[in-house]
Amino acid sequence: MRNVKLVIEYSGTGFFGWQKQPDKRTIQEEIEKTLECILKEKVELIGSGRTDAGVHAMGQVANFYTNKSIKCEELLMAVNSVIEKDITILSVEDVEIDFHSRKSAKEKHYRYVVNNSKIHSALNQNREMLFKHDLDIEIMNVAKDNLIGKHNFAAFRAVGSSVCNTERTIYELKINKLGNRIIFDIVGSGFMYNMVRIIVGTLLDIGSGKLEASTIKNMIETGKRALGGQTVPPDGLYMVSVKY
């Protein structure tokens, strides 16, 4: 038995997210279908984490088990020549039998792209969030420092989420300005449902003066989601990479 690891790029726009659902186009199903067509056997793909409808990936990771002896390089070329063009398999690699895309993950890197301007960009449709208010990047940088480290992030997850352990570690959070674009790079031990989108939304609301810089600290201390800012839309979110 082989355990095969894939690194995957996709545009999330045309999908109902990563996870298989009846009668919906999902990334997981699209890749499984293609692998099954090439390998002529049933495949179950384990993703490093689900992404929502509209969320993109530059380096999603998944693995599956197979008995077939096809070479990795051959499988890579075969899948890419058959698969729909909004998915790319970036690499195919044999890994240890106990490697598990989700459970073995040590660190995840997400990026969020904001177009801080009065006008949307046609060429970046579905690839970023338009945010029209002026932003004070310095205040955002002061506020975001409160997120770094090991904290209880209960306030930074979707209402109704039922995760038991809400403790996570954020290793790094960088806010870069490139022309009109504000780019958030967040690296952490793991992220709960909507966590990145709530972090970015709260930082934007702080940067535009709608919320105080102390909001982040208060959210961590009280665990209250209601204190935070908006959940920003999926279009600007990218799963960049997963470390093992």
Place this chain on the structure above:
Amino acid sequence: MRNVKLVIEYSGTGFFGWQKQPDKRTIQEEIEKTLECILKEKVELIGSGRTDAGVHAMGQVANFYTNKSIKCEELLMAVNSVIEKDITILSVEDVEIDFHSRKSAKEKHYRYVVNNSKIHSALNQNREMLFKHDLDIEIMNVAKDNLIGKHNFAAFRAVGSSVCNTERTIYELKINKLGNRIIFDIVGSGFMYNMVRIIVGTLLDIGSGKLEASTIKNMIETGKRALGGQTVPPDGLYMVSVKY
């Protein structure tokens, strides 16, 4: 009577090109429709040049006449809030009454983006051409120098094109490599139908060794389209700007 100039960004993917055609979604019609809805009068938009289905623009220029007194800034915001999101109006400006987007144009800048790799990129779908063969950029740079200047470009237009004067001037042609991407920037007095796509296709076929570096010189001297390379697909082509 006012003459109003627009600078326009669009993703060409969802359109049958710039020019109005019955029962087809076109950029010209989409903008005219939006302007008519806001101005409550018939509008005829004059573009600097047609772009084909799938061709993008970062700075297409168009103008129209109106008697309405709406401020440029107001019109800019109104159009962008109503128009479909694969079009952006970047600026609105009053110009001299005899300004004509096409006839007054002095210089056009086009860009072509090639992904020189074995695998397509999901996130750049419809935004570039995938070219799998290795490229010798040095040879392409030698060959492209023959294009610079005033020449008869009869060999660099679509078969069946009926333009009378096939003389054009190319001021600049730069080939840049950014990681796997090869970016062609071409500035000229004007371009005939498919001219940029034939230039890029011929340079790619020279770079990959399919054609001799002398091909360009022979094409200019003989006017024979058949000597040249492929016409590359529209997806990688961008109208960058027009100078007046």
